[in-house]
Amino acid sequence: MLPTAAEPHAQQHPIASGPAIQATALAKSYPGVQALKDVDFTVAAGEVRALLGKNGAGKSTLVKILSGAEAPDAGQLKVAGRTVDRFAPARALALGVATVHQELSLVPHMSVAENIFLGRWRNYRRHGLIDRNAVHRDAARVLAEFGIDLDPATRVSKLSIAQQQLVEIARGLSFQPRVLILDEPTSSLPASEVEILLRAIRTLSARGVAVVYVSHRMDEIQRIAHSVTVMRDGCHVDTRPIGDASTADIVRLMTGQSGAEAASRRTARAVGQVALKVSGLSTTSKLKGLSFEVRAGEIVGLAGLLGSGRTELLRAIYGLDAMSAGRIEIFGEAPADRSPQAMIRRGVGLAPEDRKKEGLVLDMSISRNLVLSSLHKITRRTMLSPRRQAQLSHDAASRMSIKLASLADPVRALSGGNQQKVVLGKCHAAGVKLLLLDEPTRGVDIEAKQQIYSLLQELAAQGTAVLVASSEMEELMLLCDRLLLMKDGEMVGERNVAQTTLAEVMVVAMGGTDPR
Amino acid sequence: MTTETMTPGDAVRIATPTARFSTRVDTELKGLLMALIVLCVLAALFAPNFATTGNLLDILRQVAFTGIIAYGMTLVIVAGEIDVSVGSAIAFSSALFGTLAGPLHFPLWVAALAVVALGAAMGAGAGAIRAWFNIPSFIVTLAMFSALRGAAMLMTDAIPIPILDESFQVWGSGAVLGIPVPVLIMLAMFAVFATIASRTAFGRSVYAIGGNAEAAHLSGIPVQRTRTVLFAITGGLAAMSGLLMTSRLGSGTPSIGYGVEFAVITAVIVGGASLSGGRGSMAGTLLGGLFIVVLSNAMVLLGVNSYAQDVANGIVVLLAVLVRTGVGIRERSRDFVEPHDVGPRRQ
Numbered sequence: 001m002l003p004t005a006a007e008p009h010a011q012q013h014p015i016a017s018g019p020a021i022q023a024t025a026l027a028k029s030y031p032g033v034q035a036l037k038d039v040d041f042t043v044a045a046g047e048v049r050a051l052l053g054k055n056g057a058g059k060s061t062l063v064k065i066l067s068g069a070e071a072p073d074a075g076q077l078k079v080a081g082r083t084v085d086r087f088a089p090a091r092a093l094a095l096g097v098a099t100v101h102q103e104l105s106l107v108p109h110m111s112v113a114e115n116i117f118l119g120r121w122r123n124y125r126r127h128g129l130i131d132r133n134a135v136h137r138d139a140a141r142v143l144a145e146f147g148i149d150l151d152p153a154t155r156v157s158k159l160s161i162a163q164q165q166l167v168e169i170a171r172g173l174s175f176q177p178r179v180l181i182l183d184e185p186t187s188s189l190p191a192s193e194v195e196i197l198l199r200a201i202r203t204l205s206a207r208g209v210a211v212v213y214v215s216h217r218m219d220e221i222q223r224i225a226h227s228v229t230v231m232r233d234g235c236h237v238d239t240r241p242i243g244d245a246s247t248a249d250i251v252r253l254m255t256g257q258s259g260a261e262a263a264s265r266r267t268a269r270a271v272g273q274v275a276l277k278v279s280g281l282s283t284t285s286k287l288k289g290l291s292f293e294v295r296a297g298e299i300v301g302l303a304g305l306l307g308s309g310r311t312e313l314l315r316a317i318y319g320l321d322a323m324s325a326g327r328i329e330i331f332g333e334a335p336a337d338r339s340p341q342a343m344i345r346r347g348v349g350l351a352p353e354d355r356k357k358e359g360l361v362l363d364m365s366i367s368r369n370l371v372l373s374s375l376h377k378i379t380r381r382t383m384l385s386p387r388r389q390a391q392l393s394h395d396a397a398s399r400m401s402i403k404l405a406s407l408a409d410p411v412r413a414l415s416g417g418n419q420q421k422v423v424l425g426k427c428h429a430a431g432v433k434l435l436l437l438d439e440p441t442r443g444v445d446i447e448a449k450q451q452i453y454s455l456l457q458e459l460a461a462q463g464t465a466v467l468v469a470s471s472e473m474e475e476l477m478l479l480c481d482r483l484l485l486m487k488d489g490e491m492v493g494e495r496n497v498a499q500t501t502l503a504e505v506m507v508v509a510m511g512g513t514d515p516r
Numbered sequence: 517m518t519t520e521t522m523t524p525g526d527a528v529r530i531a532t533p534t535a536r537f538s539t540r541v542d543t544e545l546k547g548l549l550m551a552l553i554v555l556c557v558l559a560a561l562f563a564p565n566f567a568t569t570g571n572l573l574d575i576l577r578q579v580a581f582t583g584i585i586a587y588g589m590t591l592v593i594v595a596g597e598i599d600v601s602v603g604s605a606i607a608f609s610s611a612l613f614g615t616l617a618g619p620l621h622f623p624l625w626v627a628a629l630a631v632v633a634l635g636a637a638m639g640a641g642a643g644a645i646r647a648w649f650n651i652p653s654f655i656v657t658l659a660m661f662s663a664l665r666g667a668a669m670l671m672t673d674a675i676p677i678p679i680l681d682e683s684f685q686v687w688g689s690g691a692v693l694g695i696p697v698p699v700l701i702m703l704a705m706f707a708v709f710a711t712i713a714s715r716t717a718f719g720r721s722v723y724a725i726g727g728n729a730e731a732a733h734l735s736g737i738p739v740q741r742t743r744t745v746l747f748a749i750t751g752g753l754a755a756m757s758g759l760l761m762t763s764r765l766g767s768g769t770p771s772i773g774y775g776v777e778f779a780v781i782t783a784v785i786v787g788g789a790s791l792s793g794g795r796g797s798m799a800g801t802l803l804g805g806l807f808i809v810v811l812s813n814a815m816v817l818l819g820v821n822s823y824a825q826d827v828a829n830g831i832v833v834l835l836a837v838l839v840r841t842g843v844g845i846r847e848r849s850r851d852f853v854e855p856h857d858v859g860p861r862r863q
Contacts, residue, residue, distance in 0.1 A: 318734075320734075339736075339738075340733060340735065345736075357731070358734055360728070360731055361723075361724050361731050361794070362728065363727050363794050364723065364727050368724075372720075372735045372736075372737070375717040375720060376717070382716065382719060383711075383716060385718060405534040406534045427734060430736070479812060
């Protein structure tokens with residue numbers, strides 16, 4: 001029963017007496033991985049529950065099941081006492097479970113109001129035509145109710161990312177749900193907008209709405225959540241009241257380690273000249289006053305949560321985004337030409353976050369992809385030399401240990417790990433000496449991950465400077481010599497891997513205070 | 517063939533694709549060649565006077581005027597762009613040439629060079645607008661389609677300007693060793709563009725941009741510059757074709773070139789190029805152009821209603837793309853299947 005034009009804001013989900021949402025013994029597996037194992041998850045009406053866990057812990061799978069996007073293999077889910085018989089997003093909404101997803105899914109050319117009621121316009125029909133005014137009125141009401149200062153008539157494409165995220169949140173709020181699931185809702189929100197969201201959550205909680213808040217930002221969690229659930233390896237580890245959950249406790253639960261382990265030994269590497277020097281770097285969108293150095297032979301990691309600015313930093317160094325302040329020196333020079341072409345000529349290479357969309361031409365052969373940044377190297381008398389291309393691509397492929405049948409096969413034929421090696425091979429073939437990597441092992445199988453780590457260490461041993469951004473802190477602890485900790489676009493710490501622990505790094509990245 | 521990890525000790529392999537990947541482009545071209553041969557045989561059997569020297573030269577001459585432009589258009593389409601202004605560019609160059617060589621008494625060679633240079637420059641302008649303002653090429657060249665035709669009419673008051681110099685006629689109507697000059701020029705263009713496509717960094721860039729412009733950009737390919745040059749190429753080629761047509765007519769005519777853009781694009785598409793970019797070849801365009809011209813030539817000789825010919829043309833294009841798409845879908849189903857991927861970014 002969805003809002004009608006006559007009574008658009010009717011409270012159609014009366015608060016039940018029992019738990020708002022109750023999951024018992026949920027299990028879910030995908031080919032090759034058991035994502036959820038026997039998970040219980042119960043949230044009471046009016047309770048704000050934070051949900052935390054590392055990559056692969058099972059959080060996103062749990063959210064998918066709760067929001068109706070996926071059906072569990074085993075177990076039961078009840079919403080306000082009613083067992084969920086069919087798993088579909090529309091069914092979840094009908095039962096009163098609304099989800100605000102991490103990825104924005106707005107229609108840019110439509111207004112805020114139209115996006116909020118996307119798909120529900122049918123309820124605003126009058127004589128077969130949509131009553132635009134009613135849509136706008138109701139949207140204005142939702143926005144005003146939660147203190148979101150946006151004109152419902154504005155086209156979404158004109159809004160900032162932060163404002164767009166607020167529109168997504170307003171959309172979730174407009175369903176008048178009994179359970180609201182928020183997945184990383186503040187990743188793009190500056191402090192003032194975060195306040196608006198937290199206030200909205202308090203309002204909902206007072207009305208008896210259960211809120212599931214998926215995030216790792218402990219400062220927000222400590223202000224808004226009543227309780228915390230931590231997952232690890234597909235299992236529910238613990239649920240405890242917020243008062244018993246310091247950041248250090250949470251990290252211990254997330255990693256399953258006491259945090260006192262020494263970092264792995266590694267052979268010392270000779271460190272050379274300064275390859276990259278960043279001073280006071282700021283960008284209009286995110287970064288604020290970053291300063292650091294990377295030397296030849298070093299592997300430096302950028303650690304931080306989603307939204308901390310790691311990708312933005314790499315993009316700014318590679319010249320893709322403009323600087324509003326600061327200075328970037330590459331091998332001692334601050335070039336005016338910051339195009340990718342110029343960067344590569346200077347010996348800077350980028351392995352982008354999304355290799356299929358940004359790193360590879362999938363229909364082109366492996367060989368051609370490997371030499372894509374080195375066309376000037378294989379040109380002889382204005383013509384491309386097939387022999388040089390064969391030589392260069394063969395060298396790069398064997399250096400990167402790429403598993404392939406023939407260099408002439410299209411690169412789409414390779415596995416994710418091998419595709420990533422092609423991206424690295426392209427940089428290597430171009431003679432890159434400062435390598436920027438964004439999530440280098442996402443979507444890569446274990447074996448290939450290890451190979452990529454060895455590869456990067458070899459490259460560093462040969463004098464390449466490596467700067468790697470990753471959301472997997474363990475990976476950074478394994479791979480890097482030094483970590484730069486980022487939060488909300490600022491550098492909040494720098495640590496030598498040999499002198500810190502995973503737990504400490506995570507605590508700094510997640511923020512929050514010790515409640516004791 | 518089993519997969520293996522390459523080691524530094526491997527001999528340098530002349531890379532040939534594993535069997536299941538090499539088939540696609542080759543099969544398409546072979547299929548098109550077969551279809552063309554079958555068509556020629558049928559035409560020779562059933563269409564009166566098809567297999568005469570005169571008729572075959574006519575066919576080649578017809579292919580030549582669009583062919584000259586089609587090889588440049590192939591690069592444009594491979595890059596994921598399109599140029600619908602070439603027909604109007606032909607008219608504009610004809611009108612301009614007539615104006616320069618006629619009332620303004622420019623020497624023929626100077627007028628010709630000026631016309632081609634201006635054609636290339638205007639194309640570069642269109643390309644620059646597309647590249648730097650990120651306006652789709654369809655829109656930019658659509659605007660040119662309109663404006664250039666109008667300018668041609670304006671310049672000549674919509675009346676042909678006769679060119680009295682007889683030596684000019686050689687360009688369009690002359691022949692060397694029995695082969696018409698336009699055909700020689702077309703074959704030269706074929707050779708030039710086939711080389712550009714497969715053996716130059718520029719050609720490689722075009723394929724990369726068409727395949728994935730963002731990846732090409734991040735890999736250091738000068739995307740905007742390449743896009744600008746592509747339209748300069750079609751602009752210049754259209755001007756050249758316009759000059760040859762002008763020569764055959766003997767006058768600067770603002771009313772020629774209607775429909776040329778679609779004939780050119782059709783030849784490129786039938787030849788195997790994909791409008792979304794990344795695929796296409798000069799050989800395919802040559803075969804595609806021949807196929808269409810032979811088909812319509814045979815229909816004329818058979819006395820088929822000219823409107824029915826248009827229908828046949830449309831069906832051929834549709835079939836060519838349908839067959840290709842069908843093969844493509846079957847191909848894709850054999851792509852590497854990843855064990856469960858890690859999902860969208862977390863934390």
